[in-house]
Amino acid sequence: MNVGIVGSTGYGGVELHRLLSNHPFVGDCILYSSTLNGVSYAEQYPHLTDLSTESVRGIQVDEMKELDVVFLAVPAGISKEMTPKLLGGKARIIDLSGDLRLKDPKEYEDWYKGEAADTSVLSEAVYGLAECNQEAIKEASLIANPGCFPTAALLALAPLIQQKLVQPGSLIIDAKTGLSGAGRKPSLSSHFSETQENLRIYKVHEHQHTPEIEQQLKLWNPEAAPVTFTTHLIPMTRGIMTTIYGELLTDQTTEELHELYRSFYSGSPFVRIRPIGQYPCTKEVFGTNFCDISIKVDPRTGKVTIVSVIDNLIKGAAGQAVQNMNLMFGLEETSGLHYYPIYP
Ligand SMILES: NC(=O)C1=CN([C@@H]2O[C@H](COP(=O)(O)OP(=O)(O)OC[C@H]3O[C@@H](n4cnc5c(N)ncnc54)[C@H](OP(=O)(O)O)[C@@H]3O)[C@@H](O)[C@H]2O)C=CC1
Numbered sequence: 001m002n003v004g005i006v007g008s009t010g011y012g013g014v015e016l017h018r019l020l021s022n023h024p025f026v027g028d029c030i031l032y033s034s035t036l037n038g039v040s041y042a043e044q045y046p047h048l049t050d051l052s053t054e055s056v057r058g059i060q061v062d063e064m065k066e067l068d069v070v071f072l073a074v075p076a077g078i079s080k081e082m083t084p085k086l087l088g089g090k091a092r093i094i095d096l097s098g099d100l101r102l103k104d105p106k107e108y109e110d111w112y113k114g115e116a117a118d119t120s121v122l123s124e125a126v127y128g129l130a131e132c133n134q135e136a137i138k139e140a141s142l143i144a145n146p147g148c149f150p151t152a153a154l155l156a157l158a159p160l161i162q163q164k165l166v167q168p169g170s171l172i173i174d175a176k177t178g179l180s181g182a183g184r185k186p187s188l189s190s191h192f193s194e195t196q197e198n199l200r201i202y203k204v205h206e207h208q209h210t211p212e213i214e215q216q217l218k219l220w221n222p223e224a225a226p227v228t229f230t231t232h233l234i235p236m237t238r239g240i241m242t243t244i245y246g247e248l249l250t251d252q253t254t255e256e257l258h259e260l261y262r263s264f265y266s267g268s269p270f271v272r273i274r275p276i277g278q279y280p281c282t283k284e285v286f287g288t289n290f291c292d293i294s295i296k297v298d299p300r301t302g303k304v305t306i307v308s309v310i311d312n313l314i315k316g317a318a319g320q321a322v323q324n325m326n327l328m329f330g331l332e333e334t335s336g337l338h339y340y341p342i343y344p
């Protein structure tokens with residue numbers, strides 16, 4: 001398969017390049033940039049010296065349409081313009097941005113503060129939460145790859161919500177992220193002096209991933225209600241942890257819920273349900289496509305606590321995109337994604 005990466009100079013793009021360069025079924029991997037043409041990729045990323053011999057090319061839509069897959073690793077606001085130009089060609093498209101995830105254009109306008117993609121494009125886009133939407137993903141020509149926080153939160157919640165075991169409206173999703181989630185372009189809030197030895201809450205009740213989480217919860221259970229979702233910046237490069245609290249509707253024990261989760265994810269090679277009493281940390285999934293989950297009931301309060309961790313650049317972005325590509329092309333779901341976590 002021949003693939004292209006738009007936004008190849010960004011963090012999502014360089015992670016896609018790493019995974020696709022080591023993928024057994026990928027041939028050419030063409031690197032596109034909106035600002036550079038003919039510049040060596042290893043010059044942009046010196047850790048690839050003698051490993052990457054490619055140069056970055058200017059965006060060429062006609063050429064991209066003839067590839068097998070085009071990954072759009074570009075900021076929100078770009079792919080909604082680019083996707084209509086690519087649709088109808090040979091290439092299947094996987095968009096890593098938030099442009100095509102929300103089905104209701106009004107939701108996009110409210111949360112992303114910009115004009116939504118055309119409704120015909122939105123209706124063609126399949127939400128690429130790989131563990132939960134496989135049949136649609138296999139047939140899709142356009143994938144809206146999930147956001148990093150929704151991936152961690154939704155995988156942690158899927159069994160509970162689908163089984164209607166928690167009080168709708170009681171859910172609190174408390175998330176922490178490393179700084180690479182903000183992309184390569186530096187800003188004041190990602191400045192070393194502003195972030196090291198510091199912990200900061202941000203976008204309180206305004207995070208653009210809130211409607212994405214709620215949209216999927218409602219598809220699983222029409223009675224699902226708005227969630228409380230908060231995000232915090234942690235002085236580390238990669239990793240997301242979500243700690244989720246919800247009120248149980250029945251007297252479930254930890255053992256029962258643990259068994260439910262194990263059985264729900266028994267066919268999912270990238271979701272690891274931890275043994276009872278063991279809680280995952282971000283380092284234990286660093287550099288991999290895993291999502292590790294733990295669950296515990298508090299009989300005193302009748303509440304359940306679920307913890308999930310992912311590597312934001314892999315399961316939260318490039319890795320899930322490659323997993324979706326594998327599903328779309330009938331390959332083993334794990335092709336090119338067999339990495340052990342880098343530890344310590
Ligand atoms: N970082 C993460 O953990 C995650 C990111 N995402 C999403 O993935 C996408 C990429 O994120 P990330 O790689 O972190 O971001 P970066 O800022 O690191 O990279 C984005 C790249 O997009 C390209 N770009 C910028 N403007 C344009 C434009 N007008 N037209 C075409 N290309 C443009 C730039 O490359 P050039 O100038 O060379 O064209 C840039 O390198 C974003 O939508 C992000 O929200 C999703 C999940 C997790």
Ligand SMILES: CC(=O)N[C@@H](CCC(=O)OP(=O)(O)O)C(=O)O
Nearest residue numbers: 097098147148177178179181182
């Ligand atoms: C640390 C940091 O700033 N993370 C970003 C991650 C969001 C993202 O990647 O954007 P999408 O909406 O395209 O998924 C944030 O919280 O907004």
